Amino acid sequence: MTIRTWLITGANSGFGRHMTEQLLERGDRVAGTVRGMDAMGGLKERYGDRLWLARLDVTDTPAIRAVVAEAFRDLGRIDVVVNNAGYGLxxxxxxxxxxxxxxxxxxxxxxxxxxxRAALPFMRAQGGGRIIQLSSMGGQAAFPGGSLYHATKWGIEGFIEATMLDVAPFGIGLTIVEPGGARTDFRYRSAMLGTKLDAYDASPASQARGIIEEAQQPSLGDPAKMAAVIIASADRHPAPKRIVLGSDAYGAVRRALTERLASLEAQKEQAQSTDVRDRA
Incomplete structure (x- = not known):
């Protein structure tokens, strides 16, 4: 097994926490960013210098650049960067x-x-690395009440997929992870709701509000198993473009892609009819 150094945002909770614990347990080093240090005390006491910590709010771009630079400077090399921090609105x-x-x-x-953007110059200088982006089944499929959340996940998937092509010559691989629902605190503790408008009581958008407010619908996914698959992906070459986790994610993404492809095929002749027809 290769011993690696990982940089994980949001290392205190959800997939970030599970990954951090599993990586430290197997002997890797982790640079974890958190918004508050309290939740990391036990791990720091147990693993000492193998757990490097920094406070970071990922909405603060200058702080991102400073923390990433500090982590590479202190640790010498970071093999894998995991973009995990995020929440649902x-x-x-x-x-x-x-x-x-x-x-x-x-x-x-x-x-x-x-x-x-902050990590790429360091990875180019060290001759390669891996970036793992936590997205969601909501990066491929859309659900009522998720307009803004989907905007962020569809957006980051486009950014990552294009960047894969740009940085491949430098030995840097990128992977998008698309989990379904998992038994973390994402849905019932981290998720936020907009201010309720009565007009939407009759809209499918109210379904998302009901699920979160009632907090009675357990997710299917085991976050520890999902974290283990994400970690193992760092050993795959070339880097997998996407990893779907959870039977709900597989079903939702498959339906979305099947419907999208059927819609595209139905437009083939119309699309071709709009090309310029040069005269012979």
Whole structure:
């Protein structure tokens, strides 16, 4: 087994926490970024210098650049960067304030983009590396009440997929992870709702509000198993473009792609009819 150094955002909870614990247990080093240090005390005491910690709010771009530079300087080399930090904002598009909109995009989309941008110069200089982007089944499929969350996940998937092509000559591989529901605190503790508008009581958007407010629908996914698959992906060459985790994710993504492909095929003749026809 190769011993690696990992940089994981949001290392204190969810997939980030599971990955951090599993990596430290097997002997790897982890540079974890967190918004508060309290949750990491036990791990720091147990693993000492193998757990490097820094406070970071990923909406703060100058702080991202400073923390990434410090981590590479202190640890010498970082083999894998995991963009894990994020949260869900749910409700109809009209139900969000402008500040909520900007914070969701700033955290899930811009924060992830800036982490990649900050890490790439160091990975090019060291001759390669791996970047793993936590997305969601919501990066391929859309559900009622998820307009802003989907905007961030569809957006980051496009950014990562294009960046894969740009940095491949440098030995840097990128992977998008698309989990379904998992038994972390994402849905019932980290998720946020917009301000309720009664007009949407009759809309499918109200379904998302009901699921979160009732907090009675357990997710299917085992986060420890999912974290183990994500970790193992670092050993795969070339880097897998996408990893779908969870039977719900597989079903949702398959339905979305099948419907999209059928719609595309139905437009083949129309699409071709709009080409310029040069005269002989």
């Amino acid at each position: 749910f409700g109809a598009a009209e139900e969000f304030t402008d500040d909520q909109l900007l914070h969701q995009i700033g955290t899930n989309l811009i924060g992830s983009i800036q982490m990649v």
